[in-house]
Amino acid sequence: MLKMYQVDAFSQELFKGNSAAVIILNEWLDESLMQNIALENNLSETAFLKASTDESYHIRWFTPTDEIAFCGHATLASAFILFENNPALKNLRFTTNEMGDFYIQQDTDGLIVMEFPVRQPTVLEEIPQGLVEALGTPFKTLYVNDQAYVVEYEHAEQVLELQPDFLHLKSICLNAKVNDGKTKDVVITAPSDQAEYDFISRYFAPAIGVNEDPVTGSIHTALAPFWSQRFNKPELIAYQASTRGGVLYCKQLSAQRMQVAGYAKLYMVAEIFV
Known part of the structure; x- marks a missing residue:
């Protein structure tokens, strides 16, 4: 029997943000079992943690179909549970398989601050065949990083109204593996038309079983540096x-x-029985 938490991340309200499952282990489970738990949960990600010390944990993330290198919202959910379970805890370190160490703290108002490596996107001159058709709306410029194609639009309205052909988009994302050994997701982004936000985005990951991810912390290690340069704001x-x-x-x-x-x-x- 294992204890499991489900958390809505990047929101102060229930039923908003992105849901993640969090399971804290004494010892790692078999990978196939962790994958099956994630499939059964059918959330964007399920996070598994194993303690090294009271303030240091190894973290891994599984979508319903794959283990992935980096997930921001499930990291936030995991930190939230650890802080909730131990109110005296002020700082955390998460060790990952591919992304190095993350450093996390919680402010007095409950805001959880996570330090990540920057993954700056670069311009992609050759547009993958069929991408414009799969998105359905021509875009301004295409960028790429290890995680995703970063598609820049001029106006927030274009991002809000876009309706991708997910079957077509999945084939494009899978085909990226032929070129660099990794599938790619797709994020679309534009300046916000609302004063309270600087920029907006939507995120599509059909190749790993998630057509549209509700909130994607990991891709903001590409989007925020990109828009920070554009707006000259840190x-x-x-x-x-x-x-x-x-x-x-x-x-x-x-x-x-x-x-x-x-x-x-x-x-x-x-409680889950496995």
């Missing part, structure tokens, strides 16, 4: 404009490191 507030929606507070620390911060809300505590 601190930005982002809104991910999915059906659920989520707010991310971003701050550039250096060319290599940045902060992504947000709130979280506990939805459920459960």
Whole structure:
């Protein structure tokens, strides 16, 4: 029997933000079992943690179909649970398989601040065949980083109204693996038309079983540096404009490191029998 938490991340309200499951382990489970738990949960991600010390944990993330290298909202959800379970805890370190160490703290108002490596996107001159048709709306410029194609639009309205052909988009994302050994997701972004936010985005990951991710903390390590340069502002507030929606507070620390911060809300505590 395992204890599992479900948390709505990047939101102060239930039923908003992005839901993640969090399971804290004494010892790692078999990978196939962790993958099956994530499939059964059918959330964007399920996070598994194993303690090294009271303040240091190894973290791994699984979508319903794959283990992934980096997930921001499930990291936030995991930190939220650890802080809730130990009110004396002020700082955390998460060790990852591919992304190095993350450093996390919680402010007095509950805001959880996560320090991540920057993953700046670069211009992609050759547009993948069929991408414009799959998105359905011509875009301004295309960029790419290790995680995703970053599609820049001129206006927020274009981002809000876009309706992708997910089957077509999935084939494009899978085909990226032929070129660089990794599938790619797709994020679309534009300046916000609302005064309280600097930029908005939507995120599509059909190749790993998630057509539209509600809120994607990891991709803001590309989006926030990109818009920070455009606006000449080190601190930005982002809104991910999915059906659920989520707010991310971003701050550039250096060319290599940045902060992504947000709130979280506990939805459920459960026991699973495996």
